[in-house]
Amino acid sequence: MATLGEFIRRRREKLRESDRQYSLRQVSERVGIEPSYLSKVERDIGSPPSEETLIRIAQDLELDVDVVLALAGKVSSDLQEVIRRRPELFGQFLRDLKDLPDHAVLRLVREVRDGDW
Amino acid sequence: MATLGEFIRRRREKLRESDRQYSLRQVSERVGIEPSYLSKVERDIGSPPSEETLIRIAQDLELDVDVVLALAGKVSSDLQEVIRRRPELFGQFLRDLKDLPDHAVLRLVREVRDGDW
DNA sequence: TGTACTGTGTACTACACAATACACATCCTC
């Protein structure tokens, strides 16, 4: 798995092949941070940006927010909120799901979506 | 719902009715923090303790760790880890479950526990 | 060939977090 910095840099350079708007400076300007800071982020120097900044970066580069946050060692605050509202329920549930293979979890996902809840 | 401080204080005073070992000072000593700090925590003054400290408090008072962390606005780092390992999968899943009533989630919990996974 | 843009290095900073240290007044209880 890539680091946060590698992941962002690769994506930005990919987008830049077909669109000059994706230089480090232009992205940093749209996102609202200093170019030197984005440069550091892309080289994994220092602590990763805040959740808000990571979300803006992910959006500008059309990346999955949860994946970007995960690479930064974070969990989106709205997901945390889901757990905090019912800590016993979701705490236990997640620990039960922890080691289930993807396909088993996906089966549950489909069940919830199709079911008559 | 009670605040973190109220919740801890009530529990400690309850335990203390039948066991003098649960004075603020004695709990703080077992937990490894200053009495004045625990006093502030119980009165919701300042920012809540770190995850590690909250876990030790919860264990000393025999409280559910996830509930105590939730009252402090936190989510246990091992639960966060579960999400960070598979952010797309669990991100979507949790958002799907967000508004499901308890009984429906419990049905899923039982399914996972009893099922042939 | 200069000017405009590229990414990067160094120094600095404001703020929040997670506490400690210690004195103080009050209360049991023997």
Add this chain to the structure above:
DNA sequence: GAGGATGTGTATTGTGTAGTACACAGTACA
């Protein structure tokens, strides 16, 4: 009524977070 235990007020602190500011060297291109 003396000594220890109880909870609390005030001041202070070290560490990490999340950046900014700005100068600098290399590259592109017109």
